[in-house]
Amino acid sequence: MKALNCIELAGQEKWSETLQYIEVDDPIPGNNEILIGLKAASVNFPDVLMVQGLYQFQPPMPFIPGAEAAGVVEKVGSGVTDFDEGDHVFVMTGNGCFAEKLVADQSRVQKIPKEMDLQVAAGLAMTYGTSLYALKQRADLQAGETLLVLGAAGGVGLAAVELGKSMGAKVIAAASTQEKVDICLEHGADEGFVYKSGNMNRDEQKEFSNKIKELTGGMGANVVYDPVGGSFSEPAIRATAWEGRYLVIGFAAGEIPKPPLNLALLKSCQIVGVFWGAWTAMFPKENQENFEELFELLEAGKINPRIKDKFKLEDSAKAIAHLAERKATGKVIVEIA
Ligand SMILES: NC(=O)c1ccc[n+]([C@@H]2O[C@H](COP(=O)([O-])OP(=O)(O)OC[C@H]3O[C@@H](n4cnc5c(N)ncnc54)[C@H](OP(=O)(O)O)[C@@H]3O)[C@@H](O)[C@H]2O)c1
Incomplete structure (x- = not known):
């Protein structure tokens, strides 16, 4: 699959030189994991800090940036009971989302209504x-x-x-x-x-x-x-x-x-x-209730996520730069498929 790869942490000045759009192996889901074909991802400020080496959590090198995305379940591990192939989901893994596919622990995946726009879903959580x-x-x-x-x-x-x-x-x-x-x-x-x-x-x-x-x-x-x-x-x-x-x-x-x-x-x-x-990890039930409230607000038109800044997956380094340079308004979306 294609993905954006961060190969080195070069700080605030040279971080963009360390991002490469390359072919990497497709991920394979373990027992409690789900393979998702990603359709859209979104950029958040922690993505900027992470590729600069300034975030509080740093994945092992090299890593694929991108904290959250949305897509369609392609395969589930043998221990996964609540998800099926074809389910529409959004996912928050902290990194790994600027890619065509992603494997995530089922606890990081949230089922969404099929009618929900996947670009909106990618930037909601x-x-x-x-x-x-x-x-x-x-x-x-x-x-x-x-x-x-x-x-x-x-x-x-x-x-x-x-x-x-x-x-x-x-x-x-x-x-x-x-x-x-x-x-x-x-x-x-x-x-x-x-x-x-x-x-x-x-x-x-x-x-x-x-x-x-x-x-x-x-x-x-x-x-x-x-x-x-x-x-x-x-x-x-x-x-x-x-x-x-x-x-x-x-x-x-x-x-x-x-x-x-x-x-x-x-x-x-x-x-x-x-x-x-940290709260989502400690209080998953309350977080789930908040997500359901957000789905209702979205359906009722009471929230209306702004998606004007869109980049293709091959340009996801530019999407990160757009946010870092303070040009973003609302959500910056990376279109994947
Ligand atoms: N506490 C939490 O649980 C939590 C969760 C998510 C995000 N965050 C934090 O919330 C902050 C915003 O995240 P975000 O994803 O919303 O980012 P964002 O879309 O880039 O928004 C940040 C805003 O900060 C302002 N800003 C002021 N000085 C800036 C600078 N030097 N560089 C960039 N922006 C600057 C900009 O507005 P103006 O140009 O109008 O000043 C910008 O629109 C980040 O610090 C992030 O780590 C915290």
């Missing part, structure tokens, strides 16, 4: 799964509350915008360009504003906090969804409402911030960690 877990289980977002989303046109960000709206919140989308803010407004955000695309200095951070306060009638946002980190986190916590919840989602800006904890004291607010991948 990580972004919408993370954002639903963050807003529902971690923030307990309530109808009528204000939700501020940073990096709001990105993968997890746009999912948070849509899910926040579906939960009845007033959603404020913040992003680095007006084009990105406009996309968020198209996807249901009530308000939006543009922030600086690089590191903010003290004055700019103050301006950023003030903007949020202005949009929330001086109260601050009840829930802040932050996948960006860096110089954005501290002013976002400063603009969190009394008893608000600030969600630590990720650090796309590249820097892990160290905000002063007196901010949490002064607002009686919570700084809440969100690690969706």
